[in-house]
Amino acid sequence: MEIRTFQSADEVAKEAAIYIADRIRENVTRKGSFTMAISGGRTPWEMIKELAKEDLHWEKVFLFQVDERIAPDAHPDRNLTQLFKAIEGTKLVLRLNIFPMRVTADNLNEACEEYADHITRLTENGKFDLIHLGLGTDGHTASLVPGDAVLAVQDKTVAITGDTYQGRHRMTLTYPLINQAAKILWVITGAEKAEMLNRLLHQDPSIPAGKIDQYHAIVLTEESASVEIN
Template sequence: MSYKMEKIVYFQNSQELSSFLVEEFRLLANKYALEKRNLYVAISGGNSPQGFFRQLAFQAQKEKFWNYVHFYWVDERCVPKDHPESNYRMAKELLLKHIPLPESNVHPIFGDALSLPSEILRYTKEIKSHVPLRESIPLFDWIFLGMGSDGHTASIFPGQESIIESSETCTISEHPHKPQKRITLTLKTINNARRISFLVLGKEKERIIQEIFQRSQGHWNGCYSLDRNESVQKSLYSI
C-alpha cells in the first residue's frame, strides 16, 4: 500500500514554517467564524509545534475568531497537567494563556487520571459530544501531527498493531523504550479528519520522510497507515 500525501513543503527554518501555518490557520479560522461554525482542532506535543504555538499566540492574539475554535489533544503522557512533559502544559504556556480562548473551548486529556480506561471513556464522550461525526467517527477539521525519528506519530509507535487496528476513538499506548503510558487518538480517528498536517523538524528526519514516500523498507511506521481516506487533505511541512 503506497503512501499518498497531497504535498510536501520544505522551509528554510522553523520561523518560516510557523509563519506559513499561522497564516493558513488564520484564514481557515476566520472563514469558519464568518460562517458561525466551530473549528475543531487536535494538536500535538513535542518540539515540532512549539514555534507554531508561539507565533500563533503573537500574531493572532487579537483575532475575533477564538470563540469558534476548539482545541483537543492528539495524545498526552500520563502525567499531571503541570508536569514538564505534559503536552497540555506546553500548549498552555506557549499558546493558550496568551489568547482570548474561552475555557470551555479547551478539551485536555487528563493524563493523571486514576483510571486510564475511565479516562478513555470520558475523553471519547468529550469528543463525540462536541465534534461532528462522519459515519460515527469524529470529524476533526484539522489535526496537527509531529513525527519521531522512527516514523511514529501521535503516540502510535512501530509494532503497536492493536492501536493501528483499533476501532475506538482513543486508546492507551506505551512508549516502547521506557515504562510511560500515554493516551492517544487512534488512526481511525486521525484518518477521518478533514485536514492533517505533519510538522517535521530536523535534517536527521529526512531519511524517514523518504522511507515514508518510497516505502523502501518493509517495517511498519505509524504514518504509513494514514492513506486510507482519500478525502483527507494531507500535507507534510519540513525544514
C-alpha cells in the same frame, strides 16, 4: 498530499500558524466553529505562539490533544504543560476552548471513553476540521509507536498505549479517528527526520506514520528535513 518546504524551523512554525488561521476563518465563516487536535514536539509550541498573534474568533475554536503522556498535572513531560506555557500572556488563555486529556484519572480506560465522547459531541460525528501531526525518527506519529498494540486498535478512537515509550505510557487518538479528519497538517523539522519524511511521502506501511490517510494532507517542512525526498 501537498508538501511545502521552507528554510528553517522558525519559518515552518510561522507558515503552519498562517495555514491554521486560514482554516479557522474558513470554518467559522462556513459553520460557526473550528475543531482541531494538536500534537507535541518542539516546533508546535512556536507554531502556537505565532497563531496567538492572529485576530480570530477564538471562542469558536475547540482545541483537543492528539496524545499525552501519563504524568502528573503541570509535569514538564506533559504536552498540556508546554501548551499552557506557549499561550501564557496571550488572548488564548481566556478565549480558546481547550479540552485536555484526563491522564491523571484513576481509570484511564474510562477517561479515554470520556474524551472520545467529548470529541463526538463537539465535532461533526467525530470528524475534526484539522489534526496536526509530527513525525518521530522511528516513524511514529501521535503516540502510535512501532510495535505497540495500540496500532491495531480499530474499535476505539482514543486509547492507552500497551507499552511505555521513553519511560511513559500515553493516551492517544487512534487511526480510525485521525484518518477521518477533514485536514491533516504535518509539521516536520530537523535533519534527523529526513529518512522518515521520505518514507512518509511514499506511504510506507512499515512505519506508523505511513498508515495515515494522506488524501487531505499537507506537509510543512524545512530544507534540512527534505534532503532525502525522491
